[in-house]
Amino acid sequence: MDLTIFLFLLQDGLTNGAIYALLGLALVLVFSVTRVILIPQGEFVAFGGLAFALLSTGKVPSLIYVSLGTSLAALALDLWHLRGSWQGASLMRAVAWRMALPVITALATLALAGPHTLLLINALLALGMVAPLGPGIYRIAFEPLAEASVLTLLITAVGVHLALEGLGLLIFGAEGFRAPPLSSAQIAAGPLTISGQSVAIFAVTALVMLALWQVFSRTLTGKALRATAINRTGARLVGISATRAGAQAFGIAAAIGALSGVLIAPVTTLYYDTGFIIGLKGFVAAILGALTSFPLTVLAAGAVGLAESLTAFFASDFKDIVVFSLILPVLLLRSLRHARAEDEE
């Protein structure tokens, strides 16, 4: 392996690592706020990427109807929950909070979709379709189970994953799609050619992380989410709604998932079921970050991406085996160090 190849692999690994870092962050956020291990994160990735790819061929993805349907079902549950106390203003707010984004996205998609639509608009539309799925799914599947065990929540997440995967097959079909790159520039830097797409991925990842950091350290919403993550009961006692925090966490996770999908759709061919394994690698990063630490998760994601691209070069059949086995010693070390702390939970 010469330097050029190594640098290429390095770039490839770090690009993937950036995506895993985004997904890992979303998983950490959702887990710490709601205790849900978000298996369907992979579907958000696939849906976002596939919708983006379809939009760039000028077609209207039927995902808009899934997004509308999910939001309507969640709205029905909201209204059922509020029955007896329906008032004009609160009713309007409930409807607006559930339906504004999916309706606007659907109308915009029908109006704007075409073979010559700007990639950026397509990307925004894809995000707008997937993001409402997060709070909707949270409302339907997880909110009623807020007090259930982590295992029950996990299995519920598996159920959601199966339903979404089936939906994915139904609306996108079994064939794979690849989207045009956000940037087709090639930058030569010494022995290395850096693709514009890689730069785009890094830039967007950095922007998202910066934005998340700002949200969590500056805004009231972000602080409320952090408070809920640290101590749900305590947060409730000071008037933070755990339910709203859960919905927000799911919304952010869905948006991040969709964004990751948009970013990788030009790099890999996406199928309706590709998301699962990508999500799983984000999960690896999240676990290595002990499901609580954001900076560790980002570091771990970089390592996962690198390990993957290096083994893909040497023994591509064993790529996933190596990625998942490499973490065992790390896991063992971590759990030995955490063994005592765990008992005191």
Place this chain on the structure above:
Amino acid sequence: MTRLSNTTLALTAAAVILLAPLVPGVPAYLFDLFDNIGLAALVATGLVLLTGVGRLTSFGQAAFCGIGAYATGLLTTKFGWSPWATLPMALVASGLVSFVLGAFTARLSGHFLPLGTIAWGLSLALLLGSFAYTGAHSGIGAIPPLRIGTVALLQPRQIYAVIWACVLMAVGLCHNLLQSRFGRSVRLLRQSAMAAAAFGIHPARVKLFIFVFAAMLAGLSGWLFAHDQRAINPTSFGIDAGIRYLFMAVVGGGGYIWGGVAGAAFVLILKDVLEQVLPLVSANPTQIEEICFGIILVALLQVAPDGLWPLLARLRPAPAPEVPPLAPGPPPPLAAATRSGAPVEMLRLVGLGRKFGGLSAVDNVDFALRSGEIVGLIGPNGAGKSTTFNMISGALPPSSGEIWLKGQRIDRRKPQAIAGLGLARTFQHVKLVPDMSVLENVALGGHLAGTAGPLHAMARLERREEAALLAEARAQSLRVGLGGVIDKPVGTLALGQQRLVEVARALCNNPDVLLLDEPAAGLRLFEKQALAALLRDLRAEGRAILLVEHDMGFVMELTDHIIVLEFGRKIAEGAPDVIRASKDVIRAYLGAEA
């Protein structure tokens, strides 16, 4: 309902299940369906034990099915072994692989274990698909069927009885295992590894056993699967299958012995119904099936977060708890005589210290405890009392100093060894199993008095010992005044009573040295008086008691000697009257009114 009729019911049900193939006219496809349910139920039953009861989440059980299936597939097709001869090999292979993986990963705590299981769940199927020797992606074909005498079990109807005999056996073994000394220790372990260790349970060994046992059930399922299908390939043993088994166990009811069977039946029957109904109503049945399946699964968990079995079990009256009947009466005398006589030094702390980072939680503390003596350990919150307890009982290694118990140095020993020397403790924050009865919780304290392991329990060879353990537990429960609630789940008791359960559990270890961490907190006045009387009795029996307590009336009245800690240092020690008058102690803790 009596035990006898439970047994009768179980035997009748078993007979009905096993004799079903003799009923004429049942279509073959139903047997095929029930064969598949049985195969999945075997794996899911292992998961009930591992995940539902033991809280060790595994996504990787399908890998062990694969090992069982490939073991027999290779041995029969490449080496000409007879299918029955490969059964032990399939079990040994899955057992060995899980032993190695388990020695490594069963130590993983919390969310690390599921990830570890995903690792091998993915890897094994990928590996099997990568080697020409195992037939790569197309797997192994032409595996011979099982034979009974000269009859080859080729039809679903024929192998059905073999599969379901295995399922019933597996459920029976798990049932026996859970209703035993070993089963109780699994339940305590998932609640608190620290409490388990304090009563002599070795967490790593217990985890490894249930891990290997669950894997062997999966291996058995794989072996049966290979001879049922007579062709195998890696896709049956991948991570998807592993996830499916786990959700069968959860949907069925992870905490219930029949949960695995219920979950397997529900999931596979639902799939079958969907496969038959959907083509009639939709043009895309396959896609719709997965969607419906996911939605039904989510909906079901909303209605029954603990799984289906508790819903089914409500249909018939709850069986009486399986406790050997015992006439209530005065507790049998304990072996107290050996302890009477001149007071002997039982416990000595020499310069004991413990640092957490820069903080000295306990700093250079010395004191001694003699037999037939109650010593109070008091001080404000954060003074280091519980840390001292944790060091004495071996839960926390000291940073400096020595601890001597009955003439042996114990500060580097494990909690299990220290418990074996005759020390027992209670916990400030109760560490009990809420869904187990008072009696069973108390019996955990007698863990070291028993010797029967999990294999004895499965074969019910330990019934005499079990009866003796439960009799002792009953005696100790009566002794602390819990006779009225002995069969109630501990989770339904008031906190004060739960503390008494902790005391009874500690007594069940027949301790020479007893460490009580705030036993009177949450007790009402008359309960406190009863507890004080009990502690006096224990003292009269020659036991040494170290008592942490904030109720100063209780402490002053009861103790012979008091140690006062503040910020980890001993600031005073002496008889209750001396302590009450000490200026330092009044400043630090008691306040002017004491």
